[in-house]
Amino acid sequence: MNRRQLLSSGLLATAALALPTRLPAQVRSGNPRDSLLAEIAKREQARIDHLLWRRDIVGIADFGLHSSAERFHFVDLERGVVDSYLVSHGDGSDPEHDGWLNWFSNANGSHCTSKGLYLTYGWYTGRYGTSIRLNGVDATNSNALDRAIVMHRAGYAERSHLEKWGRLGRSNGCFAMGDADFKLALLNLGGGRALYADSLGLQPDGTIVEPPTREAPPDLKILSPENPAGLEQINPGAY
Numbered sequence: 001m002n003r004r005q006l007l008s009s010g011l012l013a014t015a016a017l018a019l020p021t022r023l024p025a026q027v028r029s030g031n032p033r034d035s036l037l038a039e040i041a042k043r044e045q046a047r048i049d050h051l052l053w054r055r056d057i058v059g060i061a062d063f064g065l066h067s068s069a070e071r072f073h074f075v076d077l078e079r080g081v082v083d084s085y086l087v088s089h090g091d092g093s094d095p096e097h098d099g100w101l102n103w104f105s106n107a108n109g110s111h112c113t114s115k116g117l118y119l120t121y122g123w124y125t126g127r128y129g130t131s132i133r134l135n136g137v138d139a140t141n142s143n144a145l146d147r148a149i150v151m152h153r154a155g156y157a158e159r160s161h162l163e164k165w166g167r168l169g170r171s172n173g174c175f176a177m178g179d180a181d182f183k184l185a186l187l188n189l190g191g192g193r194a195l196y197a198d199s200l201g202l203q204p205d206g207t208i209v210e211p212p213t214r215e216a217p218p219d220l221k222i223l224s225p226e227n228p229a230g231l232e233q234i235n236p237g238a239y
């Protein structure tokens with residue numbers, strides 16, 4: 001049984017995502033995807049509850065969607081609202097630059113996006129202005145601080161870039177957003193909240209996107225994609 005069949009049979013919550021059966025908050029949109037996101041947010045938040053400073057909003061980055069999709073979600077568990085925005089992934093995760101994340105990596109020098117749960121730290125001033133430090137708490141993203149994987153603003157994550165090229169540009173593994181969207185991230189996620197990144201592929205109607213499948217290189221530690229013209233490649237997370 002494939003993932004789409006699981007969805008139609010009503011088993012998605014338990015089989016595909018291993019979600020709890022009880023919603024943590026009423027999502028006012030009535031959107032099937034947003035209800036699932038609320039469950040994921042509560043589940044992941046509970047894993048690091050003792051570390052959190054704020055429990056109102058959880059960030060979820062769904063890298064199972066194309067970079068043209070609004071795949072970064074602010075899940076407000078107190079108000080029951082989900083707001084979604086654009087976000088870039090790492091060039092090491094998408095060497096073809098077709099807008100799809102092919103694989104995750106936690107390796108230094110990989111330029112890849114890392115899967116897992118993060119704890120957001122305070123703001124700092126980096127190459128692209130104010131940015132948010134991230135601490136990876138899973139084995140799959142434990143090198144986030146060492147790799148300087150952060151949240152920051154970038155021109156290649158603006159909607160204007162998407163309208164011109166049909167996809168966003170790529171980061172060095174950071175969560176890059178357009179300027180206006182990142183200002184919301186500073187308010188919604190800065191300082192001791194949970195951020196979860198995974199390849200979920202959830203669409204608003206609850207169906208699941210099946211991204212292209214590609215085999216990861218045998219050693220992502222030495223992966224260093226060439227720099228396509230016009231793309232910013234410097235990691236702004238250098239503290």
